[in-house]
Amino acid sequence: MNHAAVATRVIAEKFSHATADDVPELNRALHSGLAGTAQIVTEYEAALAALYGVRHVIAVSSGAASVTAALSGVDFRVGDEVVVAPTGPICTVLPILSLGLVPVFCDVAPDSFGLDPMDLQRCLSERTCAVIEVPMWGYPIRSDATWAYLQNTAIPLIQDLAHAHMTRLNDTWLAHHSDISCFSTHDCKFMSTGEGGFVMTDSDERAARIRAYTRFGNLTGETLGINLKLGGLQAALGLSRSRRLGAHLQQRLANRERLLGLLDSPAFREMPVVAGGEVNAYSLLLQAVGHDGRELVHHQQRHGIASDIGKYDNQPLYLLPLLSRYQRDCPNAARLLRSLTTVPLHPGLTDDDLYYIAKVLNDYSPA
Incomplete structure (x- = not known):
């Protein structure tokens, strides 16, 4: 596969959890x-x-x-x-x-x-x-x-x-x-x-x-x-x-390591992992650097890569009508949610999928 010119594909958040048992x-x-x-x-x-x-x-x-x-x-x-x-x-x-x-x-x-x-x-x-x-x-x-x-x-x-x-x-x-x-x-x-x-x-x-x-x-x-x-x-x-959770975890972690090794854009970074912490690679969390992360979200969605942030338009919960009466200023929360996108890491991804995700993200340039 020519990874310099990749046709648009759909990279979903979900995959089949089915096992032989x-x-x-x-x-x-x-x-x-x-x-x-x-x-x-x-x-x-x-x-x-x-x-x-x-x-x-x-x-x-x-x-x-x-x-x-x-x-x-x-x-x-x-x-x-x-x-x-x-x-x-x-x-x-x-x-x-x-x-x-x-x-x-x-x-x-x-x-x-x-x-x-x-x-x-x-x-x-x-x-x-x-x-x-x-x-x-x-x-x-x-x-x-x-x-x-x-x-x-x-x-x-x-x-x-x-x-x-x-x-x-x-x-x-x-x-x-x-x-x-x-x-x-x-x-x-x-x-x-x-x-x-x-x-x-x-x-x-x-x-x-x-x-x-x-x-x-x-x-x-x-x-x-x-x-x-x-x-x-x-x-x-x-x-x-x-019984498959350990192997499942290792597959996800391998996909994370592989994808991070392919990403080289200054427009975003992985959200910091706390000292002593180990992620489970449920998703890769990327933070836009110096600009609104919704631009990054929309970029990956236009190229068929799923994002929970794009799907749910994550915002502080007190902005929702049902919860507005409980509003309390939380500036760090607001900034965090506007900076992020999620990227799939599930075991259903192929090598070509990971190369495609990396190319799309590396080609991103904020407005």
């Missing part, structure tokens, strides 16, 4: 039980707990359900506050509203999706029942520092790791740096069960509360709960695909 595990589920309390769900939870080295995993029906379930594991009253960055998806904030809680938007640190430590102090109040951090597109944040600070306040830290399967910090999983972590396994995520998610914690007490909440309060009539369980078919896919 999918059908055998689905067949096993069909013959052993499909409910959220089936044995195969327990096996799936145990496989994830072993992979991440945590005491408890609770499988749930979606990523948003995982946030709702995580919040059920903390003490709160209606009207209490949850501190969260405005740079994440609305999917993180809707569960907060659904429980009668109030989102308090905290600015992020410069060039990071992690909460700014000084602004976090300003956001905390006697009504704060939890803090949620949301690392985006697989890039680690300093959750260790946030958690250490919050442990002096007795306020729990929840991490919404919908994008951060297998992301690491300080030689361990990023998920270990919080009281509760929650994940999405939607079909477009790092790991797919079609729809689904899971919650993890090392706390026996929090795990019991979360599991009860997702099972109608265990039907005892003593505590509130709803049905957020993951079904057996989705758990069968999760069990099958959890």
Whole structure:
């Protein structure tokens, strides 16, 4: 292939997660039980707990359900506050509203999706029942520092790791740096069960509360709960695909290394990776240098390369009509979202795809 003159192609964010074990595990589920309390769900939870080295995993029906379930594991009253960055998806904030809680938007640190430590102090109040951090597109944040600070306040830290399967910090999983972590396994995520998610914690007490909440309060009539369980078919896919997560990670990391080696434009850079952090290559995050990153987004989209920033027009969440009443000035967040684009790194990419992406991006020249 002549990489100096490449015909336009379509580079999608999604790819097939199918593995050779999918059908055998689905067949096993069909013959052993499909409910959220089936044995195969327990096996799936145990496989994830072993992979991440945590005491408890609770499988749930979606990523948003995982946030709702995580919040059920903390003490709160209606009207209490949850501190969260405005740079994440609305999917993180809707569960907060659904429980009668109030989102308090905290600015992020410069060039990071992690909460700014000084602004976090300003956001905390006697009504704060939890803090949620949301690392985006697989890039680690300093959750260790946030958690250490919050442990002096007795306020729990929840991490919404919908994008951060297998992301690491300080030689361990990023998920270990919080009281509760929650994940999405939607079909477009790092790991797919079609729809689904899971919650993890090392706390026996929090795990019991979360599991009860997702099972109608265990039907005892003593505590509130709803049905957020993951079904057996989705758990069968999760069990099958959890076995491939290590290889999947390595493929993505190899694509990232290859693509970064091909990029040589001064118009953009990779968003900085925090000290001690290891990305999972869910996407490559590029930052425009000295100009509006939406130009870069539109350039790659015109050439068929998918961008989450272009797809969702990411902006601070308090600019959305539903959340405008909670607006709070977060200048670092606004600058960050205007600087970025995402670039696919999934295992479905070929060498020619990577060369094509590199050529398109290297040919970019801001107006």
